[in-house]
Amino acid sequence: MKRLLPLMIALAVLVGVLSSTAFIVRERDYALVFALGEVKKVISEPGLYFKLPPPFQNVVTLDKRLLTIDVQEAERIQTSEKKNLLIDSFVKWRIEDPRLFYVTFGGNERAARERLQALIRDGLNAAVNVRTVKDVVSLERAAVMNQVLNSVVSRAKPLGVEIVDVRLKRIEFAPEISESVYRRMESERLQVANETRAKGAAESERIRAEADREREQILAEAYGRAQAVMGEGDAKAAGIYAKAYGEDLGFYSFYKSLEGYRAAFGKPNDLLVVDPSSDFFKYLKSPTGK
CATH class of the missing domain: 1.10.287 (Helix Hairpins)
Structure with a gap:
C-alpha cells in the first residue's frame, strides 16, 4: 500500500497537468490562446487542442454566433421639423475578428453591445435629423434603415464586429406632440x-x-x-268616313241627325223650344226624312 501511494500521487499530478493543457473548442465559439497576456493563437475550428499549462498559457472563448441587440428603450430622435420621435430598433451582429474584438473590448460582450447601441443612436440622429416626420414614417423609411446600416457597418468594422442588419421596429411621436399631430391629421x-x-x-x-x-x-x-x-289615324278615319258616306248620302244625313238627337236629348231635364216642323225633326216623322 505504501508503494502504491507515490504512484497514485504521480498519476493524479499527471492527470491534472494533462487536463490543464487540453481544451475543446465548440462549433459556436472562437478560442484565443494567451501566453503571458498576449494573444498567440486564434482558433475558429471546433475540436480538441493542447496548450501549455497555466500560467504559461490560458484560453479565452468568444461567441461566434449571430447575436442580436434588441433595444428595449426607444431612442428620442428629432426630425428636421424639430419634432421628437421615439424609435425602437434591433441589430443583428457577430464577431468578425476575435483578436481585434478582444483588444477593443477585453472580451466583454456587454461593453460591445453598449458601444454598438451608441453607434446606432448616432446613425439614427444623422439619418432622421435631415428628414421630416412623413419621410421617416412612410416615404423614406427604407432609406433611413439603409443609411443607419451603412453608417454602423463602417464604424463597427475597426472594432472587429460585423453588422449583418439594422431594422426599425416602431416609430412613434413623443407624448408631448402626439395630441397636436393627431388633431392636425384629423x-x-x-x-x-x-x-x-x-x-x-x-x-x-x-x-x-x-x-x-x-x-x-x-x-x-x-x-x-x-x-x-294621331294625325295619321284621324286622316285615315276621315277618309274612311268620307268614302262610306259618299256611297249613301241619305244614310249619312240620317246618321248625323241621330247624333244630333243624342246630343240634344241626352239629359232628362233638357228643355227645347223649337218648331216641330223644322228640318231638325224630319227623321222623327219619317225614316226617309220626307
Whole structure:
C-alpha cells in the first residue's frame, strides 16, 4: 500500500497537468490562446487542442454566433421639423475578428453591445435629423434603415464586429406632440372628406340635370310621335268616313241627325223650344226624312 501511494500521487499530478493543457473548442465559439497576456493563437475550428499549462498559457472563448441587440428603450430622435420621435430598433451582429474584438473590448460582450447601441443612436440622429416626420414614417423609411446600416457597418468594422442588419421596429411621436399631430391629421382628413362630399354633390346635381334634360327630350320626341300617329289615324278615319258616306248620302244625313238627337236629348231635364216642323225633326216623322 505504501508503494502504491507515490504512484497514485504521480498519476493524479499527471492527470491534472494533462487536463490543464487540453481544451475543446465548440462549433459556436472562437478560442484565443494567451501566453503571458498576449494573444498567440486564434482558433475558429471546433475540436480538441493542447496548450501549455497555466500560467504559461490560458484560453479565452468568444461567441461566434449571430447575436442580436434588441433595444428595449426607444431612442428620442428629432426630425428636421424639430419634432421628437421615439424609435425602437434591433441589430443583428457577430464577431468578425476575435483578436481585434478582444483588444477593443477585453472580451466583454456587454461593453460591445453598449458601444454598438451608441453607434446606432448616432446613425439614427444623422439619418432622421435631415428628414421630416412623413419621410421617416412612410416615404423614406427604407432609406433611413439603409443609411443607419451603412453608417454602423463602417464604424463597427475597426472594432472587429460585423453588422449583418439594422431594422426599425416602431416609430412613434413623443407624448408631448402626439395630441397636436393627431388633431392636425384629423383636421386634414376632415378637409379631404368635405372636399369629397362637395365634389359628390356637384356630380350628383350634374347627373340629375342631365337626366332631366334627357327626360324632357324623350317626352318631347314621344309627344311628337304620338301627335303624328294621331294625325295619321284621324286622316285615315276621315277618309274612311268620307268614302262610306259618299256611297249613301241619305244614310249619312240620317246618321248625323241621330247624333244630333243624342246630343240634344241626352239629359232628362233638357228643355227645347223649337218648331216641330223644322228640318231638325224630319227623321222623327219619317225614316226617309220626307
